[in-house]
Every structure is written in C-alpha cells, then in structure tokens.
Amino acid sequence: MSNESITSCEFDVSNLLVKLDVTLPGDISAASSVIQRIMTVVSEMGCAAGREFEIELALNEALANAIKHGSANDPSKQIQCCVACDHARGMLVIVRDAGPGFDPASIPSPVVGQNLFATGGRGIYLINQLMDEVRFEKGGTEIHMRMNPPAASSAARQSR
Numbered sequence: 001m002s003n004e005s006i007t008s009c010e011f012d013v014s015n016l017l018v019k020l021d022v023t024l025p026g027d028i029s030a031a032s033s034v035i036q037r038i039m040t041v042v043s044e045m046g047c048a049a050g051r052e053f054e055i056e057l058a059l060n061e062a063l064a065n066a067i068k069h070g071s072a073n074d075p076s077k078q079i080q081c082c083v084a085c086d087h088a089r090g091m092l093v094i095v096r097d098a099g100p101g102f103d104p105a106s107i108p109s110p111v112v113g114q115n116l117f118a119t120g121g122r123g124i125y126l127i128n129q130l131m132d133e134v135r136f137e138k139g140g141t142e143i144h145m146r147m148n149p150p151a152a153s154s155a156a157r158q159s160r
Helices: 028-043 052-070 114-115 123-132 150-159
Strands: 016-026 078-087 090-096 133-137 142-147
Touching: 016 028, 028 052, 028 078, 052 078, 052 090, 052 123, 052 142, 123 133
Parallel strands: none
Antiparallel strands: 016 078, 078 090, 090 142, 133 142
C-alpha cells in the first residue's frame, strides 16, 4: 500500500490543526487503540466539538469494514487511516485498505424489507447518517468521510 501524502486528504498542510497518518494491521484487536489515540487528539484540538461520538462511531465502522472485508482479518495486511482537521473546512478521515474493493451502490439498505432483521450490514448506512459527506474512491478500497466545522455542522443538522 502506498503511503500517500496529506494532499490525498484534500487539506492545505499549512492550515492544519491536526494531521495524523496511522497504519494498523488487518486485525480487529488493533482498531480500538488506534481509535482511542485519534479521538484523544481530535478532542484536544476541538476538531469536531460536540460531535466526537459521531466521529468515533464512523471511524470505528470504517476501520471494522476495512479489517473484515478489505483485509479479510489478515494481520499481515495493512490499513491506513489519515485524519486531517482545520477550522475552515472541518475534519476529513480517510480509511484505505488493500482489498479488492466493492461497489457501494450494491450494498442493500438496512432499513428496507427483510434487511431490517439482518444481523449486519449497517456500517456504511451509519457512516452516511453520522458524517456530513461520504465518498468511496479507488474502487471502494478507500472511504472519505468529512465532517463540517462545528458551526457549519450545527447549521446543517438543524436544516435536516
């Protein structure tokens, strides 16, 4: 997996409050310490003031999907997580895996029909509900999750 620079996070490096690049193995036991470390920095910097829970849950779901589906729970495979934050543009989290990818449009809605009773399949739905913008890149091997700055996020939530 290539170690791309922060430009892949779409933020001007000179204006960043936070820039984290973390690589973890494709093992679910590695995810919680990475999430905790990222959330500590995010909270200290005020990147998502008042929306830390949403960031943490979306990050947890994205990493779990990358580990389970992208890396097939193989600790020899690497997951990359890039987090960037500035006051003007908010927060961007990118999770990359080396898996085969997928078509996000092919994922059935977990809130329709028999899918309501499924035991899984809600991660992407949750991420889309929690974040202000979600995009899949590179054939589904990369998820870009953006949260607007705290003031803009508050206004967006009120208009929903």
